Every structure is written in C-alpha cells, then in structure tokens.
Amino acid sequence: MTNKRVGLTLDKVLEAALEVVDRDGIEKLSMRRLGAELGVEAMTLYHYLPNKAALLDGLVERVVAAVRPSFDGPAGEWPQHLRAFAVAFRDELLRHPGVIVLIATRPARSPAALKAVEDTAAALGRAGIAPLQALRIVNSVATFVIGHCLAEAATTPGHPEQVTDDVLDLATFPTLAAAVEAGLGTPADHQARFDLALDALLPGLCH
Amino acid sequence: MTNKRVGLTLDKVLEAALEVVDRDGIEKLSMRRLGAELGVEAMTLYHYLPNKAALLDGLVERVVAAVRPSFDGPAGEWPQHLRAFAVAFRDELLRHPGVIVLIATRPARSPAALKAVEDTAAALGRAGIAPLQALRIVNSVATFVIGHCLAEAATTPGHPEQVTDDVLDLATFPTLAAAVEAGLGTPADHQARFDLALDALLPGLCH
C-alpha cells in the first residue's frame, strides 16, 4: 500500500524479533506480527531471511553472542573459567526467557559460537585434557545451564502456574509442602539451586 | 460423514498421539492428523480433551509415568537412588525424543509426578536433609537429565545436521575437529558425557 522504504536491515529485523519475544513470548512471534512491528508487510521480511527457521537461528546466535564471561584470573584455573561462563550464560538466558527453548532446541553452529567453544576447549587442552574429554566437559556445563534455565524460566513469576499452584496437600505431599513453605520456586531458590548444582558439577568434572 | 462410533478413549487418544510424535516428530502432531490416525474428525477429539495443551500435557504425564527406576539397595544410599532415577529418566526420554522438549517446557504437575518427587525427597529427608534442600537436589538431577537429553536428541542420528556438519575447519577449530575425529557426537560419546556429568554431580550434591 504505502510502499515507502523503511531502511530495514537483517540486524534491525532480529532486534525487533527479540523485542517481540521478550515482550510477548516466543509463541507470539509470527512473520506478520514482526512485519507490523517494523511497519512492513510480512513478505517483505523474506528479503532479509530465507524463512522463519533462519529468524529463530538468528535469535539464538544473537543471544549466544551476547554471553560475555568475565574472568581475568590466570589461564590455568579453568574451573573458574567454566564457572564464569556458566554464570554469564545463565544471566543472558534469563534476560531472554522466550529464547531459551530455541537455544535448547537448535544448537548454535555459527562460527562465533563454535569459536567460543573452541577457545574454552583449547584452554582445557593446555591444561593437559584431551580434546574429546575437553568438549565433553564444556558441553556438560552448557547443557546443565540450559536445562536449569528452562526449569527456572518455566516457573518464574509471570509464567503460568507456579509450583505453589493450588493448595498443596500437606498430607499427601508433606516434604513438597514444607519445601514450598521454605521458599521453593522463589528467585532466591533458583539461584541457590543453580549454585548448588554448579558447585557440585565443576569440581567433579575436574575428576 | 460416517458418524460411526469408534470406541475412543482418552487413553487411546494419548497413545495414538505418542505414536505420531515418535514416528513423525512433534511438529507433525496436529489435531486433524491425530484424528485421521484414529479414523475420526479433528473436532471429535475435543470430546476427550479441552484443547491441544491438554493433549501435550497428557503426553508429558504419560512419558514421565513410564519412568521406573530400579534400585533395590538399602534405603539409606540415596545417591544410588538418584542415579537410578537419572538413568531411568534418560532411558525413557530417549525412547521418545519428540516429547523431551515438551517435558522441558511444561513441568509435570500431575499427582503421579508429584508423588514421585515427594517420595524421592522424603527419602532424602529420612537421611537428615531438610525439605527445601532435598527438593533442590532432586530438581537439580531432573533438570540435568532433561538438559542432557535435549542436547543428545538434537544431535542424534536421524536429526537434521550433526555436529560433524560440513568439514570442520582444522585450522580455525583444531580442538573441535580433533574431538569430532575422536568420536564427539556419537551415541557412545553421549553416554560417556552423561556418565561423566552424573558422576560429577551426584557426589557433589551430597556435599
């Protein structure tokens, strides 16, 4: 109709898509809605993307690329390196809850993501760990964070139905009820669970 | 058209749905297709289910209920209990790869699932662990298994594009290339990674 140039860019498209997902959830991200968000018809987006799968892949890449672990200790202390990565990864995932399932589902294979993995694994290699074992360690930490964040985001405030759902039957589920009473499912609990498991996993991975 | 009674049941519907997912993948599960599978129109299914979400929840419940950890050691050795649960859970998830993402996304809140959690947590409680801590431990193991299986199923043969994708550039990703050469991404590697992380996690959770 209007046919006015909007000055679109793949980057702008992805940014708008991430905005939609963060605001309305992943299930509300459609080509038509994203187009409307950008003041453009849905089909216009296909000038920047071959299909919707590429859009989702772009979101994954964008979020993964934003993970910036900050650890400036000596290169030899790779457990701390892994911990910094895990913490930074979780922080970024929780910033974009709707994208977590995408990350869990379509592993990032972009050069940037592969480079991050390669660098971390190479650091382990310099500590005398064989490549296969190094990648198992890195992947273990990554999948742990993803699994944790999926659970955390699924029971985080704003999401439908908490663990503390309806009244938990004290008689049939006493332990569960007591745990909910003690704070199960709260943000602090998620943080504590993350720390608990990470502190268990990391030392163990250094056999 | 035919309007013949088929003798449908919620159980039969769920079973057929699981069959479709196992055979064709979760994205091919639609009400119309499921109806066709059962010799019925799509809308007929709504006599057994309020909506599609309930169908997916039913699938989750069905798969979760099939997890039957077998450990007959003394009740006190709860780390072995948790290990048996983790192994049985993974086995069942890998039997239904299409359902994993559902399980990761919509936590099971059925009485049966809650009872399984309650029982495990209660066992930890008998070992002197506080309810909140017990549930953190149980949840840590569960989310770990889910995260691992998501990654495993996403790179399992039959799924699109392996890690060993195109030729991995030996120059830019030497560690990665070496790991792939050594068997990264094979079923044996996934098993090894699962064992590695589980052996790291469990002793650590017993602080």
Place this chain on the structure above:
DNA sequence: GACCCTCTCTTACACCGTAAGGATCCGTGC
C-alpha cells in the same frame, strides 16, 4: 415411542508460513 445423553460430524473463523509475481524507488550508465 419419547426422551436424553454421548459421541461424531460440518461449517466457519482467524491465524499461520510462504510461493509467485507485480509495483515502486533509486543508483548507474549512456
């Protein structure tokens, strides 16, 4: 037979991803 409840179907609506092709704009070469 009359009734009612259970089961099934038909129709319809609003949404989805995207294939195909037309319209407009703009930079470049003549």
Place this chain on the structure above:
DNA sequence: GCACGGATCCTTACGGTGTAAGAGAGGGTC
C-alpha cells in the same frame, strides 16, 4: 536527459493450524 536494472516493498493466494458453534446420529432408559 533517460533508460535500465536491481533492491525493496506490496498483493494475492494456497494449504495448513487450533477451535468455537451447532447440527445430527446412536443407544440406553422410561
């Protein structure tokens, strides 16, 4: 100047989705 060509945007259309609304058939009970 002007024509051309590619980049950008739109329109239309097709087959798919979940599901709301209501019609109609089957079988059990009075």
